[in-house]
Amino acid sequence: AFSISIAGGGSTYTPEIILMLLENLDRFPIRKIIFYDNDYERQKLVADACEIILRERAPEIEFLSTTNPKDGFTDIDFVMAHIRVGKYEMREKDEKIPLEHGIVGQETCGPGGIAYGLRSITGVVELIDYMEEYSPNAWMLNYSNPASIVAEGVRVLRPDSKVLNICDMPIDIEERMAVIAGLESRKDMTVRYYGLNHFGWWDDIRDKDGNDLMPVIKKYVLENGYNLELLNKEVRLNDPDWLDTYRFAKEVYRLDTETLPTTYFKYYLFSDYAVKHTDKNYTRANQVMDGREKRVFDECSTIVEKNTAKETNLEIGVHASYIVDLARALAFNTHERMLLIVENKGAICGVDPTAMVEIPCIVGANGPEPLSIGEIPTFQRGLIQQQLAVEKLAVEAYVEESYQKLWQALTLSRTMGDADLAKVILDELIEANIDYWPNL
Numbered sequence: 023a024f025s026i027s028i029a030g031g032g033s034t035y036t037p038e039i040i041l042m043l044l045e046n047l048d049r050f051p052i053r054k055i056i057f058y059d060n061d062y063e064r065q066k067l068v069a070d071a072c073e074i075i076l077r078e079r080a081p082e083i084e085f086l087s088t089t090n091p092k093d094g095f096t097d098i099d100f101v102m103a104h105i106r107v108g109k110y111e112m113r114e115k116d117e118k119i120p121l122e123h124g125i126v127g128q129e130t131c132g133p134g135g136i137a138y139g140l141r142s143i144t145g146v147v148e149l150i151d152y153m154e155e156y157s158p159n160a161w162m163l164n165y166s167n168p169a170s171i172v173a174e175g176v177r178v179l180r181p182d183s184k185v186l187n188i189c190d191m192p193i194d195i196e197e198r199m200a201v202i203a204g205l206e207s208r209k210d211m212t213v214r215y216y217g218l219n220h221f222g223w224w225d226d227i228r229d230k231d232g233n234d235l236m237p238v239i240k241k242y243v244l245e246n247g248y249n250l251e252l253l254n255k256e257v258r259l260n261d262p263d264w265l266d267t268y269r270f271a272k273e274v275y276r277l278d279t280e281t282l283p284t285t286y287f288k289y290y291l292f293s294d295y296a297v298k299h300t301d302k303n304y305t306r307a308n309q310v311m312d313g314r315e316k317r318v319f320d321e322c323s324t325i326v327e328k329n330t331a332k333e334t335n336l337e338i339g340v341h342a343s344y345i346v347d348l349a350r351a352l353a354f355n356t357h358e359r360m361l362l363i364v365e366n367k368g369a370i371c372g373v374d375p376t377a378m379v380e381i382p383c384i385v386g387a388n389g390p391e392p393l394s395i396g397e398i399p400t401f402q403r404g405l406i407q408q409q410l411a412v413e414k415l416a417v418e419a420y421v422e423e424s425y426q427k428l429w430q431a432l433t434l435s436r437t438m439g440d441a442d443l444a445k446v447i448l449d450e451l452i453e454a455n456i457d458y459w460p461n462l
């Protein structure tokens with residue numbers, strides 16, 4: 023059985039991940055779970071509730087929660103990392119500062135995403151160093167955002183570390199595609215997909231017999247995007263903002279009907295629409311703080327007060343079972359095919375070999391073997407090159423402490439445009455991130 027450290031123990035996602043791990047114990051046996059966070063108070067509430075859940079459902083699992091790196095990372099097989107450096111207070115600033123200037127304000131897209139990226143690199147590298155010091159054979163399964171910039175930062179700063187970067191966005195959309203195609207599960211599909219994280223496209227989707235599912239999915243997306251309301255089936259993320267994003271995928275698809283897009287192209291290709299449909303005084307960060315964060319923390323308090331989780335309405339993070347699939351692939355050499363963020367090394371023709379791209383990989387005990395994608399259309403290649411330059415400049419700016427390069431990164435973002443305005447936004451972001459960023 024395996025020993026796991028959950029870094030970002032105080033995350034609102036932690037309880038649903040614990041429930042998911044418990045649900046999967048027969049596939050992935052666990053002997054110890056450690057919560058690690060640098061925020062004692064925040065983690066304590068989540069940990070106290072999870073300890074009760076574990077006591078009731080799997081008393082054989084040893085449990086510990088700590089803010090001490092040595093305790094958090096000793097005797098560990100896997101680190102599951104989902105940290106948010108600066109928490110929702112900083113996400114709110116990432117969103118509101120650009121929006122105040124009429125520019126997309128989103129946690130991983132545009133200026134806000136770059137700002138978050140510069141905070142996250144420090145946090146993730148710190149976790150890698152702890153892991154390597156106390157459990158040198160462990161793997162880190164990282165899904166901390168913004169995944170692309172984080173992956174590039176790790177490639178540059180810790181090139182030999184055992185870190186795999188994975189994201190739930192393609193998984194969420196594939197679950198929707200499976201519903202559209204009338205399949206039981208996304209695992210009944212084999213996909214070809216390429217791009218950067220939160221910035222990719224599917225160009226081939228087959229069922230188990232090799233039948234082409236693209237036509238039926240495309241037909242649906244042309245009318246409804248990835249919105250499943252018509253099918254009376256919601257997978258998750260069904261609040262109004264997300265529904266709008268899923269619906270809007272149809273506009274993105276109409277612009278290029280060869281491939282099926284991930285949803286955040288709304289922010290890059292239809293930036294004006296995105297800005298117009300965002301309340302700059304009450305952004306997604308506010309929704310999450312008043313919604314998910316409150317709900318999860320309240321529920322944790324109830325569990326602690328009642329000293330039982332038998333009647334909890336905390337939900338299992340079913341979609342998060344991809345993390346178990348990844349851990350299993352490494353532990354049991356399953357050779358499962360999954361989408362990971364890995365170094366390009368020629369997989370996508372015409373894209374920098376050092377780019378951290380999101381593509382299908384076969385994952386076994388030695389890690390991922392990326393599959394070759396080959397040539398891609400000019401439209402996609404152009405968008406990738408531009409966004410890649412943004413991400414690489416952001417990481418170079420971080421490493422070299424270069425104001426100039428960060429200004430270039432913001433200016434080059436497709437959400438931006440004007441260099442003067444990019445500078446105004448950059449200066450405000452620098453001030454907001456004074457406690458987090460390198461000194462530019």
Ligand code: G6P
Nearest residue numbers: 130167189190191192194306310
């Ligand atoms: C999707 C993305 C994640 C992102 C999340 C934000 O799942 O793939 O990368 O973190 O949405 O959701 P939220 O509810 O926090 O806005």
